[in-house]
Amino acid sequence: MSQSTSPTNHLIDRLILGTILFGLATTPFIYSFSTSELFEFNKMIWVYGLTVALAGLWLIKAVLTRHLTIARTPLDIPLGLFLISQVLATIFSIHPRTSLLGYYTRFNGGLISTFAYTLWYYAIVTHIKKSQIKLVILTLLISSLFASWYAIPEHFSRSFSCVKAGSGFNTLCWSENTNPKYRVFGTFGQPNWLAAYLIMLIPLTIYQIQNSKYKSYLPRLAWIGLLASLIATELFTKSRSGFLGLIIALVVSGLFYLMQYYRARAVRLPVYQIKTHPPNCQTCHQKKTWLTFLVGWSIPLVILLVMLIFGTPFSPSFSGLISSISGQTPVTAPTSFTTEPTEIGGTESGEIRKIVWSGALKVWQRYPWFGSGVETFAYSYYLDRPQAHNLVSEWDFLYNKAHNEFLNYLATTGLIGFLSYLLLLASASWIAIKVYFKSNTTPQAQNGQLAGALLAGLTGLSVTNFFGFSTVTVSLLMFVWLGLISLLAIPPQTPLNPLTKTNIWQQLLVCLCSILMFLGLSQVSRSWHADQDYATATALFKEKHTQATTDLEIEQQNQLAIDTLLKAIQASPSEALYYNKLSEEYSSLALEATQAGQSELTQTLIEASIASSDITLELNPVNLNFYKSRVRVFANLAQIDNKYLEVVRQTLLSAIRLAPTDPKLTYNLAQVKVSMNNLPKALDWYRQTLKLKPDYIQAHLAYALTLEKVGDYAQSWREIEQLELVIGDNPELQALKARLQVESNSQ
Known part of the structure; x- marks a missing residue:
């Protein structure tokens, strides 16, 4: 028998508490250049690791106290309904594995991640005392300060990420199209994602300014400095949705502040200072009223000043305004900046969003109750993709989200998931408002102000999510915000009396919990290393012709890449993406072996490529990209043996059934028909392609060439004339026109 376990329980x-604070402080900064996706994947893995640690410690505490404590909260029912909706959407999903783990490269939003965030919610309400909320807020704000300082230098062409990448304190490690000197993104990967994070923290910063002690000006000045830093970073993202979310968050914060001000006037003192001085202290009252006035006006003045200096997505900066007056042209971001396809580009982002949103509604109509499955939008959208999408500049981009969090829930989790999500947000908002209006005494007043700040952050996030989607960090913060709101609403929890002794069974259970926690962390680590191996293999295949100089070196690098990819498959044998990559590389190697005259090796590689491609579609038969990849694989093999053209044709037909409005598929099928010398069918598929996308220049040119082959010179000439109006003088067109003239005269 051991002695008193009170110290153990305390530990x-x-x-x-330390795990919670550590997770909140560090998650925004997690990223790695060694994985296939730099930012979201690493953050998700980090959260999973922290969640496993939290769950393990929680279970150990339950064993020691002989009681599993889970606090009851006002959000139990809404949150429970939301979880049930996600489980049902996963069960009825068109691809349950994706719904369970999330879409590869996005990861956030899968059922497992939702359960992880929910555990964080209950960890907050169960293990955080109300007296520790200040510590949580302080941790969040200090973390946001460093996140801001990490991103701000990017605006001035200085990136800490490039220091980590080895290119120095500059932005040269990023391509011109994703360079953060145009739109900062810090450790978040995309400007909109950083903007959404900042929106949640800015109202908390305002709350901290309002509740700083009056004895010294320094704390308040420090918080005002933090506010200016966060606002500046928000503006440097140049995120329009982020700016709208910021304005709404500030409006909500302002409304709560005004209500606080008028309620305070009713008792002649700031609500949170009622007990500081006696009611008849006129001098104290005047001093505090004046300071309250200054505090109230310092916040909007700082915000407006920062906006005037640096500009907004809808207004120029002060320097830009001066430049325009003097006739100089300020440096702007390139229009091809691609960190967010629906935010910028040739076609106005609003037009693209409307098309994607209409497609999301069609997906919901196809799967009205439970949706197509959690995180399966990348699969289901293309079956109902509007033909109008072919006429925008990002017509061939992959859309794995609806770029509207609410429509994304509607499409992927159906009406049940959508309504449960709205119920969760509405319930949290109602609870926050109730906490605010129940605040009548001194300590409760600060609770009300905090509830208002949390609600402002949630409201701002909802606005940005209306034009985008949530990511790992803001999803974690959203559930933490829900937990803090619930914690403010429930009475203090009565701590359990610790047991004085533990028996042998408890000690064994503690060991078992520790082993389970270790196994869980090992599995999380295994998943991370599998992706790292996949990324390493991909890089090796790309670099073999640039870094290897001899045939032997190329062969060695090929073998190393294959071995590394097989290692990833061994760690995660159900991941279709790894088999897909293996199939592509085997087909390329088979083509190289054929050119080198290695017939036996060629046959081995062909068989391996086909087997890997078959496994890919067995594991995920609804991912359009895997069908396109299979087309490339068998197109390579068809250069070795024409019999594989038939497999290309069949694969394209299968892909067209998944994405009937994708003109690239019909165009490629027409090309295959040309290769199979079935020119009439090829012309039919070219016409179908041009019907789907009338401005498809490649298809027009191929159509004209095929018309020439079948002897329809007049129609071919008309196609050329139409092309000349679009692309102007072109050597290939001139050569075709010359041939047509000769062939027409010869008739």
Whole structure:
């Protein structure tokens, strides 16, 4: 028998609190250049690791106290309904594995991640005391300060990420199209994602300014400095949706502040200072009223000043305004900046969003109750993709989200998931408002102000999510915000009396919990290393012709890449993406072996490529990209043996059934028909392609060439004339016109 376990319980409590604070402080900064996706994947893996640690510590505490404590909260029912909706959407999903884990490269939003965030919610309400909320807020704000300082230098062409990448304190490690000197993104990967994070923290910063102690000006000045830093970073993202979310968050914060001000006037003192001085202290009252006035006006003045200096997505900066007056042209971001396809580009982002949103509604109509499955938008959208999408500049981009969080839930989790999500947000908002209006005494007043700040952050996030989608960090913060709101609403929890002794069974259970926690962390680590191996293999295949100089070196690098990819498959044998990559590389190597005259090796590689491609579609038969990849694989093999053209044809037909409005598929099928010398069918597929996308220049040219082959010179000439109006003088067109003239005269 061991002695008193009180110190052990206290240690477990401190470890749980430390894990929560550590996770909140570090998650925004997690990224790696060694994985296939730099930012979201690493953040998701990090959150999973922290969640496993939290769950393990929680279970150990339950064993020691002989009671699994889970606080009851006002959000239990809404949150429970939301979880049930996600489970049902996963069960009825068109691809349950994707719904369980999330779409590869996005990861956030899968069922497992939702359960992880929910565990964080209950960890907050169960293990955080109300007196520790200030510590949570302080941790969040200090973390946001460093996140801001990390991103701000990018605006001035200085990136800490490039230091990590080895190119120095510059932005040269990023391509021109994704360079953060145009739109900063810090450790978040995309400007909109950083903007959404900042929106949630800015109202908390305002709350901290309002509740700083009056004894010294320094704390308040420090918080005002943080506010200016966060606002500046928000503006440097140049995110329009982020700016709209910021304005709404500030309006909500302002409304709560005004209500606080008028309620305070009713008792002649700031609500949170009622007990500081006696009611008849006129001098104190005048001093505090004046300071309250200054505090109230310092916030909007700082915000407006920062906006005037640096500009907004809808107005120029001060320097830009001066430049325009003096006739100089300020430096702007290139129109091809691609960190967010629906935010910028040739076609106005609003037009693109409307098309994607209409497609999302069609997906919902196809799967009205439970949706196509959690995180399956990348699969289901293309079956109902509007033909109008072919006429925008980003017509061939992959859309794995609806770029509207609400429509994304509607499309992928159906009406059940959509309504449960709205219920969760509405319930949290109602609870926050109730907490605010119930604040009558001094300590409760600050609770009300905090509830208002949390609600402002959630409201701002909802606005940005209306034009985009949530990511790992803001999803985690959203559930933490829900937890803090619930914590403010529930009475203090009565701590359990610790047991004085533990028996052998408890000690064994503690060991078992520790082993399970270790196994969970090992699995999380295994998933991360599998992706790292996949990324390494991909890089090796790309670099073999640039870094390897001899045939032997190329062969060695090929073998190393294959071995590394097989290692990833061994770690994650159900991941179709890894088999897909393996199939592509085997087909390329088979083509190289044929050119080198290695017939036996060629046959081995062909068989391996086909087997890997078959496994890919067995694991995921609804991912359009895998069908396109299979087309490339068998197109390579068809250069070795024409019999594989038939497989290309069949694969394209299968892909067209998944994406009937994709003109690239019909165009490629027409090309295959040309290769199979079935020119009449090829012309039919070219016409179908041009019907789907009338401005498809490649298809017009191929159509004209095929018309020439079948002897329809007049129609071919008309196609050329139409092309000349679009692309002007072109050597290939001139050569075709010359041939047509000769062939027409010969008739």
